[in-house]
Amino acid sequence: MKLTVVGCSGSFPSAESACSSYLVEADGFRLLLDMGNGALGELQRHIGLYDLDAIFLSHLHADHCIDMCGYFVARYYRHDGGRCDAIPVYAPEGAEQRLTTAYADTPSPSSMSEVFDFRTLTTDSFELGPFTLRTAKVCHPVEAYGIRVEHEGRSLAYSGDTGVCDALHDLADGVDLFLCEASFTHGKEDIPELHLNGREAGAHAARAGAGRLVLTHIPPWTDGERNLADARAVYTGPAELARAGAVYEV
Numbered sequence: 001m002k003l004t005v006v007g008c009s010g011s012f013p014s015a016e017s018a019c020s021s022y023l024v025e026a027d028g029f030r031l032l033l034d035m036g037n038g039a040l041g042e043l044q045r046h047i048g049l050y051d052l053d054a055i056f057l058s059h060l061h062a063d064h065c066i067d068m069c070g071y072f073v074a075r076y077y078r079h080d081g082g083r084c085d086a087i088p089v090y091a092p093e094g095a096e097q098r099l100t101t102a103y104a105d106t107p108s109p110s111s112m113s114e115v116f117d118f119r120t121l122t123t124d125s126f127e128l129g130p131f132t133l134r135t136a137k138v139c140h141p142v143e144a145y146g147i148r149v150e151h152e153g154r155s156l157a158y159s160g161d162t163g164v165c166d167a168l169h170d171l172a173d174g175v176d177l178f179l180c181e182a183s184f185t186h187g188k189e190d191i192p193e194l195h196l197n198g199r200e201a202g203a204h205a206a207r208a209g210a211g212r213l214v215l216t217h218i219p220p221w222t223d224g225e226r227n228l229a230d231a232r233a234v235y236t237g238p239a240e241l242a243r244a245g246a247v248y249e250v
């Protein structure tokens, strides 16, 4: 499968990148993991506006879902006069209402569901297109999920936003590529059950035996290189920082 980093900035966009959004493709099926601020524009560098087959929203913080409002416009008010079919949107409970409120004036309270088929996330395993997906609740102030994507014996895991948690270890166990958040700086920010620092991300990757670690969701005010060095201090496999536009063959 192919992983494209559409956006990887943590909490708010940077000059170099939109917020969280990752495109996973296999056998012509396109699954988007998160659609944070600026992601919809960047996505169109990689695929057509209507080429997505499904969307996963890890949680309902704006930096992971707010461009769904713009995507609603694109799907609901199609320029050719048509309306797009509803594509599956896997998201925590309350996503439809949250996005409808953010949009502010949808034609009706159920307009979002005409173009998005909202499916409530739980800790679960299921098939979607060519993928086997596993989702698990992670540790964040709002209901949040990480996800493991498997295809033909290859696997990747995406942490979403999380503090240290066992669920993340299970999702990442033995994956070929671990896309893990590292928002905080080791020794500087120490707020439990919110985000990981580079060292904690590296420790998760080491404990899970991940084949490759890609650190993401690093806010513009955080020194990514320091977080990468902290991760490398505890994880000996290949590790790097996510960059907008980066493509990985998993």
Ligand SMILES: [Zn+2]
Binding pocket: 010, 011, 061, 063, 064, 161, 217
């Ligand atoms: Zn976030």
Ligand SMILES: [Zn+2]
Binding pocket: 059, 061, 140, 161
């Ligand atoms: Zn968050």
